[in-house]
Amino acid sequence: MEIIVTQTYVAIFAWLSNVKYLDLDGNDENPFSRRLLRGLSSTRCYSSSVAHLSIKIHNFDDCLCLLDGRLSQLHTLIVKLDYIRNSRIFINNENTLLKLKCFSLYVRHTTVAFDNTVVPLLRRMSNLEKLTLSFRARRRTSFIDGIYLTNEVLGHMLHLHTFMFDIVSDDTIINQHFKPSPDDIRRTFIQDRHHVDCYIDYYSKEIGRCHVYSLPFTMERIHYITSRFPGGGAVVRALARAGKYKIRCLTRDPSSSKSQRLQQEFGSSADIELVKCDLQKRDDVRQAFQDVRAIFALTDFWANPTKPELEIDSGRLMADVVAENLSSTYSPYFIYSCLENVEQGSGGKISSCHHFTNKAKIRDYIRECHPNLKTIYVEAAFYIQNWQSPLMGMTQRSSDGTMEFLLPLMKADTIIHQIDITDFGKIVSAILEDPEKLVNKEICACGEAIKFKDIPRVFTQVTGILSKCRTLRDEECRQRAKHFPKDIQDEFISSKQWAEEYGYYGKKTDSEWDSGKKLVEKNGGKMNTFEMFLKKTGWTGPEK
Structure with a gap:
């Protein structure tokens, strides 16, 4: 199946040389079992016309390949992927990152590599105007909150006007002397005027889970919720x-x-x-x-x-x-x-x-x-x-x-x-x-x-x-x-x-x-x- 899809991607980019809007999402519930762009050089799989791309791929390496310059006119990228793992790929092409105006990242499975792999990439998208993030990070030492997002990501995007998100910090190791409440997390988003909701589960004295998401919630999916989800409405x-x-x-x-x-x-x-x-x-x-x-x-x-x-x-x-x-x-x-x-x-x-x-x-x-x-x-x-x-x-x-x-x-x-x-x-x-x-x-x-x-x-x-x-x-x-x-x-x-x-x-x-x-x-x-x-x-x- 993956070989067929890979070959199809190559053919699409080769044949549809004047296409500007390309949707390769497919709404398929089944994950791919390996990288789709493995071994496909930017000279074999590329486009000088595609400006808007929505695509489902395997892991973050595939995403990085799409941003290595092979899509020279890209301004909107919507990516649905299965995994984020630590990557050795580094993008030297700054032009593609600077041209991006809209970036959406939806991740199916939990990751321990968000901070080291995704954040450095986001910080280089300095001209971004719209950002959407949906992921679950685990084994961190603190919950992802508004302060972290502003300091590490949003503060580097001076033109950003829309930020939508659905973020879970799972299996997080908590400082026993301070356990944040949902209101503590919400307050960290006030300065940037983000409307959010949040709930927290503490599984023990040391482990917690925080789920925070933007309002109004307009995404097609929400990460799995627990009994503390404020669903009485x-x-x-x-x-x-x-x-x-x-x-x-x-x-x-x-x-x-x-x-x-x-x-x-x-x-x-x-x-x-x-x-x-x-x-x-x-x-x-x-x-x-x-x-x-x-x-x-x-x-x-x-x-x-x-x-x-x-x-x-x-x-x-x-x-x-x-x-x-x-x-x-x-x-x-x-x-x-x-x-x-x-x-x-x-x-x-x-x-x-x-x-x-x-x-x-x-x-x-x-x-x-x-x-x-x-x-x-x-x-x-x-x-x-x-x-x-x-x-x-x-x-x-x-x-x-x-x-x-x-x-x-x-x-x-x-x-x-x-x-x-x-x-x-x-x-x-x-x-x-x-x-x-x-x-x-x-x-x-x-x-x-x-x-x-x-x-x-x-x-x-x-x-x-x-x-x-x-x-x-x-x-x-x-x-x-x-x-x-x-x-x-x-x-x-x-x-x-x-x-x-x-x-x-x-x-x-x-x-x-x-x-x-x-x-x-x-x-x-x-x-x-x-x-x-x-x-x-x-x-x-x-x-x-």
């Missing part, structure tokens, strides 16, 4: 894209960095209003709910896992406030995100799954105490993004490079109901197209039902990486999650026991799990499957 994003709603977002602090990032992402044209609200205070909730057509209510068990009663109190309070103000002119749709009552559904056998049962208790309270509310219940499936989280410990690399998917189950053919968290907003948006027909209904927010044993099959099919699934005994699962308190371990194990023995959606599992999916499709949308998610994100699992 999925519903807001879906409704904003619809372009026909005024959206009121509730926050404890409208001036917080997270709230301000939401405003920056959408701007005033999205009709987004941030309102200060404490869901434990009746007056705050009453004021926030004034003059609205619909309410999307989400309670958070994980905010106070040691005080589960707080979640129940906030859910009941929201329903109470809506109910006490019902009138001929105020009757909003109350869309509540809930789950199954695991304790009741298992006949008391499973009693440690509060993050499910609490939400079901709120649902039952609404039905019993406020039957006149126009309530629509939405039940979110297992988040696909959970597979990516190192903290959850559900994936690992074996010594031979095999990818392992791990869950505390007895049977590998257990059905896993899952959803791409970014699709949750699609369902809420679809509900609002005709909410009256869905009052008192339960909608399952699920993109697919797939057997656990089929997860690695799909992963291998998409990525080409050998993988397998493995069921865990409870004690083995607890050992992998030992960084969590025992009651949190109980929550995780109990939820998987419930799914295996009773079905994730209980009695609705077999016949109604795709109710939300059908609703989205009816409105012309599409829910992501695990396969689609892998292709969209390019996730290839954790490193060894």
Whole structure:
């Protein structure tokens, strides 16, 4: 395959002597297994006309070859490559680098060579006006932040006016005396007026991972995200894209960095209003709910896992406030995100799954105490993004490079109901197209039902990486999650026991799990499957 592609590149440059715009990307998900430009001298593969080139190649040496003078008129270069490794190639031709106005670099796999290989090249592109970077660097001694980028790269580009990026600092060795927070990283971008978002995972006292990206995010892909990704805005994003709603977002602090990032992402044209609200205070909730057509209510068990009663109190309070103000002119749709009552559904056998049962208790309270509310219940499936989280410990690399998917189950053919968290907003948006027909209904927010044993099959099919699934005994699962308190371990194990023995959606599992999916499709949308998610994100699992 690579020989054919190489020969094709030579032929294209030889035959199309007057071409100025050339796209050799191909949108192919499969990586090349070797360099494509190996041994192709600038006298054999060259062009004096190509000014704009988009190309997919193997590694950074190929990229350097394209900049050695063989493309004398090049001003825009968009490169998608598989690897960045230390290179011995040095570009003596300064003319090509100085002519570049736009440069985009998208890298598929992690690299330890960004600082020594890519940065020196970028510093020589002094006339660049637009720069796009998407890569994952690992084994550094600090996170890549705004100060580093300005000092080492951007400060050498005096004509730069656009910088877009998606950067992950992986397996970074951290100074134990100072562990940067997401806000610390964001502040390093303020001086150059870059709008960014960021989240950080600390795997131990010494190792961390930082993911920082520019806003608004316009790239086709984002590097794989963990459970700390600030994705709670999925519903807001879906409704904003619809372009026909005024959206009121509730926050404890409208001036917080997270709230301000939401405003920056959408701007005033999205009709987004941030309102200060404490869901434990009746007056705050009453004021926030004034003059609205619909309410999307989400309670958070994980905010106070040691005080589960707080979640129940906030859910009941929201329903109470809506109910006490019902009138001929105020009757909003109350869309509540809930789950199954695991304790009741298992006949008391499973009693440690509060993050499910609490939400079901709120649902039952609404039905019993406020039957006149126009309530629509939405039940979110297992988040696909959970597979990516190192903290959850559900994936690992074996010594031979095999990818392992791990869950505390007895049977590998257990059905896993899952959803791409970014699709949750699609369902809420679809509900609002005709909410009256869905009052008192339960909608399952699920993109697919797939057997656990089929997860690695799909992963291998998409990525080409050998993988397998493995069921865990409870004690083995607890050992992998030992960084969590025992009651949190109980929550995780109990939820998987419930799914295996009773079905994730209980009695609705077999016949109604795709109710939300059908609703989205009816409105012309599409829910992501695990396969689609892998292709969209390019996730290839954790490193060894």
